[in-house]
Amino acid sequence: PYFFHRSHEINFIAIEMIEGQRLDYLINQKLVNKSKTYKENLYKGIFEIFYFFHKEKIVHRDITPKNIIIKDDGTPILFDFEFTVDVNRIRYGELKHIIKKPQHIRTLGGAYAKNQYHWDDAFSVKKIFEKLDFKDDLEFLNLERKVAKMIGVNEIISVQNNFFSKKITL
Secondary structure (H helix, E strand, C coil): CCEEEECCCCEEEECCCCCCEEHHHHHHHCCCCCCHHHHHHHHHHHHHHHHHHHHCCEECCCCCHHHEEECCCCCEEECCCCCCEECCCCCCCCCHHHHHCHHHHCCCCHHHCCECCEEEHHHHHHHHHHHHCCCCCHHHHHHHHHHHHHCCCCEEECCCCCHHHHHHHC
16 A cells, blocks of 8 residues: 555545456456466455455455456456445444445445345355356366355445344345
8 A cells, every 4th residue: 555544534545556457347358268377366366355354354345346456467456445344343334424324335236245235245256256157167166165155154234233224134
């Protein structure tokens, strides 16, 4: 990071300019022509990013192909951490303006969210892996299974973690 700022109202980080393509563009172009090393860097990197968050009990809530830049060697870089929280919302809590107006994040995660106001990064990564579809790679399939087993472990339901929120989102 070059610079970061954290306060009660504003959190941001400035990182390096990254040369590469967004994953959503690469998926649409088909990754068939990419080398085995490129593909391995891609899926292993996505798993490593996800697993780091998972171990730390942090939920990004917007792991989608449009928020992953892929470098020329296949290394993925995840960005857009604005709505990231920890599962207990203690270390990284909900932004005050989100708590006041939760409709701002109703569609966060899009098709990669578990449900409206219901986020699970394992669910998102599993959907990304399904799009990658490297079915001829045994190591990829093993990581895909690991991710599937982590679905439901660290998830965020609504912007207020209470009984009423859970009822309306499930």
